[in-house]
Amino acid sequence: MMEVKKDTILVASVKRRKKQTNKEGKTIMSSSDALAKSFSVSHSGIFGVDEKSMLEILVKWQPEQLSTFRNETSRIFLKDERFPFEKCEEFLLKFLKREFKRFKDAVVQWTMHPWERDARMARKALKRGRQAYGLLIELACTRSSDELLGARRAYQSLYSESIEEDVASRVDGIERQAIKLDTQKLEKAISIGDKKQLIKDEEIVRILTTRSKIHLIAVIKCYQETFNKNIIEDLDEESSLKDTIYCLCVPSQYFSKILDSAMKANANKNEKEALTRVIVTRANVDMKDIAEEYDRQYKTPLTQKIEDVALGNYKDFLVTLVQRALPKGSD
Secondary structure, rough: OHHHHHHHHHHHHHHHHHHHHHHHHHOOOOOOHHHHHHOOOOOOEHHHHHHHHHHHHHOOOOHHHHHHHHHOOOEEEEEEOOOOOOOOOOOHHHHHHHHHHHHHHHHHHHHOOHHHHHHHHHHHHHHHHHHHHHHHHHHHHHHHHHHHHHHHHHHHHHHHOOOHHHHHHOOOHHHHHOOOOOHHHHHOOOOOOOHHHHHHHHHHHHHHHHHHHHHHHHHHHHHHHHOOOOHHHHHHHOOHHHHHHHHHHHHHHHHHHHHHOOOOHHHHHHHHHHHHHHHHHHOOOOOOHHHHHHHHHHHHHHHHHHHHHHHHHHHHHHHHHHHOOOOOOOO
């Protein structure tokens, strides 16, 4: 009888241990999933890392739990073919480095003097080439004359070069002609002509670079009244001119479109960088208008969209910058 009781106790003890092991295993797996999500590697289209969750998990883990994480998270670690260890893939190291940097870059850009910030962004765009020329148009069209003058001074100080000469030596076409010494007066209007040849039309370039913004807005209004269509309809094939018009005349629409493109799951590197750039540079300028326009166009509050696609300190920082520009009680 005593022997049977001992056996029963032993079986029960083993069952309890198995149960405990399974429970611990589930806990580790759950934490592994949470950690992978904190790194943002388990979700496409996510910005930044969730530092708080990451720390809460990692500081509690023992070496065996870290080993379990490496073994069970194949999307981050692969087993080495020759030796008994799990290695992090190179492209993921670059990915994680970039995501960890997002919060730092946002804080640094926010802290910088606006002149230096714009000068550094212009330099970066020039180095990247045509794929980043849209940023040069954005800077030229959405900064005041004083801001552009300051950016030129900062560029000269930082790189010992004239931004006008740098642009002239690197940029071709409408971008080169539109972003020169007089870019603070960059303006816009389009006359009737072959839509496919607008980018080569010297008259178009002359109008864009010599008229006041007030005059150009009047011209665009007149264009619509005269031809019964929005001027944008004639610019479908000319993205540079189209962006220029948006920047000059309806910047809130332009920035809303840029933000939406940045937060799409398939956004490329240049597009993604716009999320930090736009919110940091426009927070003290016209963020209220941009947020309201974003809500109107995409039927989602901008702060909510950021909450959906960003993590951790980066998310909190961007959301705070947007919220501070909005009326109390709105989101």
